[in-house]
Amino acid sequence: MVRAAERIRPFARRTPVLTAASLDALFGVRFFFKCENFQRVGAFKFRGASNAVWSLPEPEAARGVATHSSGNHGAALALAARLRGVPCTVVVPRNAPAVKRAAVAGYGAEVVPCEPTLEAREATLARVIGGSGQTVVHPYDDARVIAGQGTAALELVVEVPDLDVVLAPIGGGGLVAGTALAVREASPGARVVAVEPLGADDAYRSFRSGERLPSVAPNTIADGLLTSLGVRNFELVRRYVDDIVRVSEEAIVQAMRLVWERMKIVIEPSAAVPLAALVDGALETSDATAPPMAGKRIGILLSGGNVDLDALPW
Amino acid sequence: MVRAAERIRPFARRTPVLTAASLDALFGVRFFFKCENFQRVGAFKFRGASNAVWSLPEPEAARGVATHSSGNHGAALALAARLRGVPCTVVVPRNAPAVKRAAVAGYGAEVVPCEPTLEAREATLARVIGGSGQTVVHPYDDARVIAGQGTAALELVVEVPDLDVVLAPIGGGGLVAGTALAVREASPGARVVAVEPLGADDAYRSFRSGERLPSVAPNTIADGLLTSLGVRNFELVRRYVDDIVRVSEEAIVQAMRLVWERMKIVIEPSAAVPLAALVDGALETSDATAPPMAGKRIGILLSGGNVDLDALPW
Numbered sequence: 001m002v003r004a005a006e007r008i009r010p011f012a013r014r015t016p017v018l019t020a021a022s023l024d025a026l027f028g029v030r031f032f033f034k035c036e037n038f039q040r041v042g043a044f045k046f047r048g049a050s051n052a053v054w055s056l057p058e059p060e061a062a063r064g065v066a067t068h069s070s071g072n073h074g075a076a077l078a079l080a081a082r083l084r085g086v087p088c089t090v091v092v093p094r095n096a097p098a099v100k101r102a103a104v105a106g107y108g109a110e111v112v113p114c115e116p117t118l119e120a121r122e123a124t125l126a127r128v129i130g131g132s133g134q135t136v137v138h139p140y141d142d143a144r145v146i147a148g149q150g151t152a153a154l155e156l157v158v159e160v161p162d163l164d165v166v167l168a169p170i171g172g173g174g175l176v177a178g179t180a181l182a183v184r185e186a187s188p189g190a191r192v193v194a195v196e197p198l199g200a201d202d203a204y205r206s207f208r209s210g211e212r213l214p215s216v217a218p219n220t221i222a223d224g225l226l227t228s229l230g231v232r233n234f235e236l237v238r239r240y241v242d243d244i245v246r247v248s249e250e251a252i253v254q255a256m257r258l259v260w261e262r263m264k265i266v267i268e269p270s271a272a273v274p275l276a277a278l279v280d281g282a283l284e285t286s287d288a289t290a291p292p293m294a295g296k297r298i299g300i301l302l303s304g305g306n307v308d309l310d311a312l313p314w
Numbered sequence: 315m316v317r318a319a320e321r322i323r324p325f326a327r328r329t330p331v332l333t334a335a336s337l338d339a340l341f342g343v344r345f346f347f348k349c350e351n352f353q354r355v356g357a358f359k360f361r362g363a364s365n366a367v368w369s370l371p372e373p374e375a376a377r378g379v380a381t382h383s384s385g386n387h388g389a390a391l392a393l394a395a396r397l398r399g400v401p402c403t404v405v406v407p408r409n410a411p412a413v414k415r416a417a418v419a420g421y422g423a424e425v426v427p428c429e430p431t432l433e434a435r436e437a438t439l440a441r442v443i444g445g446s447g448q449t450v451v452h453p454y455d456d457a458r459v460i461a462g463q464g465t466a467a468l469e470l471v472v473e474v475p476d477l478d479v480v481l482a483p484i485g486g487g488g489l490v491a492g493t494a495l496a497v498r499e500a501s502p503g504a505r506v507v508a509v510e511p512l513g514a515d516d517a518y519r520s521f522r523s524g525e526r527l528p529s530v531a532p533n534t535i536a537d538g539l540l541t542s543l544g545v546r547n548f549e550l551v552r553r554y555v556d557d558i559v560r561v562s563e564e565a566i567v568q569a570m571r572l573v574w575e576r577m578k579i580v581i582e583p584s585a586a587v588p589l590a591a592l593v594d595g596a597l598e599t600s601d602a603t604a605p606p607m608a609g610k611r612i613g614i615l616l617s618g619g620n621v622d623l624d625a626l627p628w
Contacts, residue, residue, distance in 0.1 A: 016330070037578045257623060264351045264580040264619035305578035309571060309628060 001154055001182050004147035008050040011083055015039055015152070017159050022262045027278045030297045032163065033259075034156040037267050037305025041075045041103070043224075044152050044175055044303050045139070049076035051148030052137045053084050061086050063133035068114070068121040069104075070096040071224060072306060073139035078109035089134060091125045093117075097308070140174030141230030150178025156299050157187035164296040165283075167274035169303055170194035170203045170244065171225035173233025179301060180240035190299070191242040191291075195277045197222050198246045203229045207237060207244045221249055221313055224270035224303065245283055251276035253313045259302070268307040274300045315468055315496050318461035322364040325397055329353055329466070331473050336576045341592045344611045346477065347573075348470040351581050351619025355389045355417070357538075358466050358489055358617050359453070363390035365462030366451045367398050375400050377447035382428070382435040383418075384410040385538060386620060387453035392423035403448060405439045407431075411622070454488030455544030464492025470613050471501035478605075479597075481588035482615040484508035484517045484558065485539035487547025489617060494554035504613070505556040505605075509591045511536050512560045517543045521551060521558045535563055535627055538584035538617065559597055565590035567627045573616070582621040588614045 018033045036044040053065055064087030067077050074090040081088035088109040092101050093116035105111050114124035125136065138145065152175075153166060166183050170176045176194045183192050196204050200218035206229055215228040229237065237244075256272035258279075259265060277283050283293055329349045338344055350358040367379055378401030381391050388404040395402035402423040406415050407430035419425050428438035439450065452459065466489075467480060480497050484490045490508045497506050510518050514532035520543055529542040543551065551558075570586035572593075573579060591597050597607050 042578060260580055260623060264356060266574055266578040266580060309574060309626070312623070312626070314623060 001147055001150050001185055004051045004144075005151045005154055007054050008047055008148060008151060011040075011050050011054075011080070012047050012151070013039055014155060017156060018263060018265070020263050023258065028294050029278070032156065032160045032297065032299045033263070033302050034152055034299065035265065035302050036152055037265060037271060037302050039304070041072060041079055042304055042306040043072040043076065044149055044301070045072040045076035046079065047151050048142075048145035048148035048174055048178070049073065049080040049137065050083070051151075052142060052144040053077070053080040053086070055144045056135060060135060063135070064088060065137050066090070066125060066129050066134040067137050067139065068092070068125045069139060071100060072304060074109070075100070075103045075107060077137055078104045078107035082108045087134070089128055091121055091128065093121060138230070140172030140227070141232050143232060145174055146178045146181070146232065146236065148178065149175045150182040152301060153179035153299075154182040154186055156301070157183055157190065160297070160299060161187060162297060163187060163190045163299040165191040165193055166299040166301070167193050167195055167277060168301040169222065169225055169270050169273035170196045170229070171200070171270070172227040173203060173229045173237055175301060175303060176241060177233045177236035180236055184240050192240065193277070193283065194237065194241055194244045195274045195282070196244055196246050197225055197252060197273060198248055200225050201246050203237065204244045204246050206234055207241070210238070220252070222252055222270040222273050224268065225273065245277050247273060247276035247280045247282050251279040255279050257314055266305045266307060267302050268304050269313065271303040271305065315461055315464050315499055318365045318458075319465040319468055321368050322361055322462060322465060325354075325364045325368075325394070326361050326465070327353055328469060331470060332577060332579070334577050337572065342608050343592070346470065346474045346611065346613045347577070348466055348613065348615050349579065350466055351579060351585060351616050353618070355386060355393055356618055356620040357386040357390065358463055358615070359386040359390035360393065361465050362456075362459035362462035362488055362492070363387065363394040363451065364397070365465075366456060366458040367391070367394040367400070369458045370449060374449060377449070378402060379451050380404070380439060380443055380448040381451050381453065382406070382439045383453060385414060386618060388423070389414070389417045389421060391451055392418045392421035396422045401448070403442055405435055405442065407435060452544070454486030454541070455546050457546060459488055460492045460495070460546065460550065462492065463489045464496040466615060467493035467613075468496040468500055470615070471497055471504065474611070474613060475501060476611060477501060477504045477613040478610040479505040479507055480613040480615070481507050481509055481591060483536065483539055483584050483587035483617055484510045484543070485514070485584070486541040487517060487543045487551055489615060490555060491547045491550035493615060494550055498554050506554065507591070507597065508551065508555055508558045509588045509596070510558055510560050511539055511566060511587060512562055514539050515560050517551065518558045518560050520548055521555070524552070534566070536566055536584040536587050538582065539587065559591050561587060561590035561594045561596050565594040569593050571628055580619045580621060581616050582618050583627065585617040585619065
C-alpha cells in the first residue's frame with residue numbers, strides 16, 4: 001500500500017479532507033470527508049489505474065493496456081496510460097453516455113464500441129487485444145488496482161489518525177478492499193464498514209452468507225455500484241471488513257443533497273451512499289453488536305463527482 | 315484591512331484557493347479561485363458582517379445590530395451577532411424565499427417581515443429599531459463591511475502574490491470596493507476588474523459616466539447583483555478599480571456549469587460572473603487598451619454557493 005502510494009504520488013492528487021460543522025451537528029458525530037470527487041478524472045478510480053499502469057515493467061508497459069468500461073475506470077486508465085506514454089484501448093458499450101466515451105477518447109485512448117452485454121464486452125476486448133500483448137487492467141478484481149484505490153484511505157487515516165470508523169461505498173469492491181487493507185495497516189483501531197444500496201446488495205448477501213453471490217438485476221441511482229463483487233475483493237472483504245450495511249434510494253438522494261447544500265461540493269450518487277447510512281440509521285440497526293455512533297469520529301470516502309447535471313435526482 | 319483580517323480571524327474561515335488545470339487549458343490562462351462558497355453561511359458576506367459586529371465598542375454592541383436583507387447579508391449578520399452574543403433584528407421582505415428566512419431565524423435573529431419595496435424595508439427597519447439603540451449594518455455601503463469583504467482578496471494575494479489581474483462580481487460594490495483596497499495595498503501590480511451582468515449594469519454605466527446612476531429594472535440570474543452601487547462603494551470603485559466589464563446571461567450560466575463540472579464545487583450564479591468574462595471574451599473586447607489575457611495569472615473571487623438546487627438554470 002505504501003509502495004502504491006509512492007508510485008502514484010507524482011500523478012494522483014492528494015485530495016483534501018473536509019469537515020462540515022453543520023453535518024456534524026445534524027448527526028451528532030464528527031465527519032472527515034476524503035474528497036475523491038476532486039481526484040483527477042473526478043473519481044478515486046485514477047489511483048488504481050495509475051498504480052496498475054506504473055507497476056508494469058517497461059517492455060510490458062510499452063505494449064499498452066486495455067480494459068472494458070462504461071464509466072470512470074476507462075477514463076482513468078486512458079489518462080494513466082497517456083501519462084506513461086503507452087497505448088490504451090477501452091471497449092465501451094454502445095449505451096454508455098456520449099460524454100463518457102468522449103472523455104476516454106479525449107485522454108487519447110482508442111475507443112472500441114461493443115454491444116452492452118458483459119459477454120460482448122469481454123469478447124470484444126479479447127478480439128481487439130489479439131496478439132498485441134496489451135495488459136488487461138480489470139476495474140476492480142486486480143491486486144494492483146486494489147492497492148491503488150487503498151491509497152485514498154491511507155492518506156485519510158494518516159491525516160486523521162484517530163478515526164472510530166471508516167465508511168466506503170461498495171460495488172465491485174475495489175475501493176472497499178483497498179480501504180480495508182489500508183485501515184488495518186495504518187489505523188488498526190478503526191472499524192471498516194462498507195455501505196451498499198438495497199437495490200444492488202450482492203456484497204451484503206455475499207458477506208452474510210459467506211459465499212460470493214452474483215448481483216441479480218441491480219437497480220440503484222448509484223450507478224457506480226451496479227457491478228458484482230470481484231473474487232479477490234470478496235476474499236479481502238470477508239477478512240478485513242467489519243460490516244456491510246444497506247441503504248435506501250431515498251436516503252442516498254437525501255445524503256447527496258445534504259453534501260451539495262451544506263458542503264458546496266458536487267458528488268455523484270455513489271459517493272453519497274456512506275452518508276446515507278447515517279440518514280437511514282443503518283449503522284446502528286443492522287447489527288445489534290455495532291457500537292452506537294453518537295460522538296464518533298467517522299471517516300467517509302467521497303468516491304467521485306461525475307454526475308449528469310441535466311438529470312439530477314431531485 | 316489588516317486589522318479587519320485580524321478581527322475576524324477567530325470567526326471566519328480562511329477559505330482555500332483552488333486551481334483547475336482543465337479550465338486553465340480551456341482558456342489559456344492560470345486561474346486561482348478564492349472559494350468563498352466555502353465561507354460560513356456560504357458567502358463572503360460573513361466577513362463584512364463579522365467585521366462590523368466586532369468593530370462595535372462593548373456598550374454599543376450590547377444593544378444589538380439590525381439590517382434589512384432578502385439574502386445572504388441577513389444570515390451573515392445574524393450569525394456574527396450570535397457569535398458575539400448580542401441581539402440581532404433582520405427585516406425580511408415577504409417575497410424572500412422561505413429557506414432564507416429560516417436561515418436567519420436559525421441563527422437566532424428576530425425576523426420581521428415587511429412588504430417587498432425598498433421604502434417598506436427602510437420604514438420597517440426604522441420602526442423596529444425605535445429607541446432601542448441597535449446599530450444598523452448596511453449590506454455594502456459601510457466602511458466596516460467593505461473592509462471585512464476585502465479580507466478575502468487579501469488572503470488571496472498573500473497566498474498567490476504574483477497575480478496579473480483579480481476579478482470580482484459587482485452588485486452593491488461591497489466585495490469589489492474591499493477587493494480593490496486589498497489589492498492596491500498588498501499587490502499593487504495587479505489589475506482589479508469588476509464584472510457585472512449586462513442586465514444589471516448600473517456600476518458599468520456609473521463607472522463610464524463618472525456619475526452614480528441607479529439600477530433601473532435590473533434583471534439577471536445573478537440574484538446577488540441586483541442592487542445599486544452604494545455611495546462609498548462608487549467612490550472606491552472610481553479610485554481603485556481598473557475596469558468594469560459586462561457579461562451575458564448565457565455566459566454566466568455556462569461559466570457556472572463549467573465550475574460545477576470541472577471543479578466539482580457548487581457556486582451560485584453571482585459567483586460565476588467573473589469567469590463569464592472569460593467565456594464572453596469581455597476582458598479583451600471592452601477596452602482596446604486592456605492587456606491580452608493569454609498566459610495571465612488570474613485571481614477570481616467565487617463569492618458564494620447558496621443556490622436553489624430545485625431551480626438550476628440548465
